[in-house]
Amino acid sequence: MDNWEQKMTDFLRHGQKDRVTFLENLGKQILPTQLTRIQQNDKTILKEMVLPKWMNWELLYEWSNRYKVNEKGRECILCNNQKKNGIEFMEKWICEDCFLKLKNLE
Numbered sequence: 421m422d423n424w425e426q427k428m429t430d431f432l433r434h435g436q437k438d439r440v441t442f443l444e445n446l447g448k449q450i451l452p453t454q455l456t457r458i459q460q461n462d463k464t465i466l467k468e469m470v471l472p473k474w475m476n477w478e479l480l481y482e483w484s485n486r487y488k489v490n491e492k493g494r495e496c497i498l499c500n501n502q503k504k505n506g507i508e509f510m511e512k513w514i515c516e517d518c519f520l521k522l523k524n525l526e
């Protein structure tokens with residue numbers, strides 16, 4: 421488990437599932453140009469974004485760098501396709517399509 425997964429696990433342990441959900445959805449809400457600026461450590465972006473109080477720059481920056489890795493595209497463990505969008509869960513990559521299918525099964 422890496423740092424990020426540890427953080428997400430801690431949030432869940434403290435009953436802060438809303439934080440995990442927020443971070444998972446942030447990628448769909450943010451503009452690509454904004455994402456790039458976060459990755460470049462441009463803190464002026466904070467004035468343009470509406471973020472929850474618990475979100476600090478360190479967390480946002482870490483989140484954005486995680487997204488950068490994802491942008492290269494990775495092989496989904498479920499459909500074996502190279503996909504750019506998805507989530508990492510327990511060191512396994514699940515593409516967005518498969519993730520949504522799984523969610524609907526819940």
Ligand SMILES: [Zn+2]
Nearest residue numbers: 496499515518
């Ligand atoms: Zn997939």
